[in-house]
Amino acid sequence: MTKTKFNIGDRVKAIKGSQMGNIGTIEKVLPGINTNTEAEYQVGFPTTPYGMTLPESSIQKVSKGDSTVYTTESVKRRGAISTAFTEAEYLTEAHTGGTIKTVTHNDVTGKHFAGWFFKMDDWANITPSQFPLSLITHDDEIAVYGYFNGDKLDGIIRVDDYDDSYELSFFFVNKALQHQGIGQQLFQSVLNRYKDKKLILYVYKDNSPAIHIYKKYGFKITGTDYGRGYKPQSPHYIMQRDVNRGV
Numbered sequence: 001m002t003k004t005k006f007n008i009g010d011r012v013k014a015i016k017g018s019q020m021g022n023i024g025t026i027e028k029v030l031p032g033i034n035t036n037t038e039a040e041y042q043v044g045f046p047t048t049p050y051g052m053t054l055p056e057s058s059i060q061k062v063s064k065g066d067s068t069v070y071t072t073e074s075v076k077r078r079g080a081i082s083t084a085f086t087e088a089e090y091l092t093e094a095h096t097g098g099t100i101k102t103v104t105h106n107d108v109t110g111k112h113f114a115g116w117f118f119k120m121d122d123w124a125n126i127t128p129s130q131f132p133l134s135l136i137t138h139d140d141e142i143a144v145y146g147y148f149n150g151d152k153l154d155g156i157i158r159v160d161d162y163d164d165s166y167e168l169s170f171f172f173v174n175k176a177l178q179h180q181g182i183g184q185q186l187f188q189s190v191l192n193r194y195k196d197k198k199l200i201l202y203v204y205k206d207n208s209p210a211i212h213i214y215k216k217y218g219f220k221i222t223g224t225d226y227g228r229g230y231k232p233q234s235p236h237y238i239m240q241r242d243v244n245r246g247v
């Protein structure tokens with residue numbers, strides 16, 4: 001669906017141009033040069049076409065009435081901001097309407113969450129009562145963020161603070177709502193929160209959808225290992241995002 005008016009916080013997906021496939025957030029709404037026919041939206045995207053973290057934003061100009069978008073990108077590379085002009089035809093909406101916030105004990109004990117989380121393949125061999133919910137509850141020691149549709153918790157991700165890096169884990173989206181961009185919104189919000197931090201994660205080698213997302217957002221495979229999680233015999237990749245890597 002095409003939309004020509006956006007509000008701050010709306011999630012949009014570039015379907016053409018250098019940001020194609022990436023989901024961004026409307027950060028600012030500005031009048032266009034011709035305010036009657038145009039509006040400008042500042043959209044924050046997580047990566048540049050070069051696979052770098054993008055701390056700056058792209059300006060998307062949306063002509064009201066049709067959905068043509070011309071894109072000016074401010075790309076920060078090694079501290080210097082360069083501007084590139086690309087063209088995108090229009091933006092489409094990703095799954096919108098959700099909110100990302102920290103996950104409380106009540107959220108994870110709620111019926112809605114239990115209704116999908118404990119049906120995930122990873123928990124096939126354990127019952128909900130065996131699962132320590134403190135592992136996925138935000139507190140002083142660990143950060144846990146959730147994607148909420150109203151008060152329904154439909155996505156979750158955990159961040160552990162180690163001395164020299166942060167580890168991402170427990171990344172899950174309600175199966176009924178997968179493939180609509182929720183996972184990427186959640187993942188991207190964590191990347192934004194931990195912009196200049198070294199991030200690490202472990203993923204089973206056969207988990208193509210997750211690996212696809214991690215690579216898309218600038219993570220690289222840095223090693224392989226065994227022995228983590230609930231499938232200790234399954235080999236997994238170690239992936240890291242290096243914020244200091246060059247172009």
Ligand SMILES: CC(C)(COP(=O)(O)OP(=O)(O)OC[C@H]1O[C@@H](n2cnc3c(N)ncnc32)[C@H](O)[C@@H]1OP(=O)(O)O)[C@@H](O)C(=O)NCCC(=O)NCCS
Pocket residue numbers: 021120170171172173174177178179180181182183184185202203204207208209210212213216
């Ligand atoms: C990983 C997970 C959180 C993603 O959530 P989601 O809401 O479905 O993710 P999104 O809709 O934002 O994105 C899915 C992406 O994977 C891609 N994808 C889907 N199936 C794929 C496959 N088999 N191979 C490669 N990519 C695939 C989609 O095309 C999409 O990318 P695109 O937007 O570039 O096209 C969800 O699949 C999940 O809960 N999986 C089970 C738990 C898990 O494995 N967690 C990761 C542990 S490390």
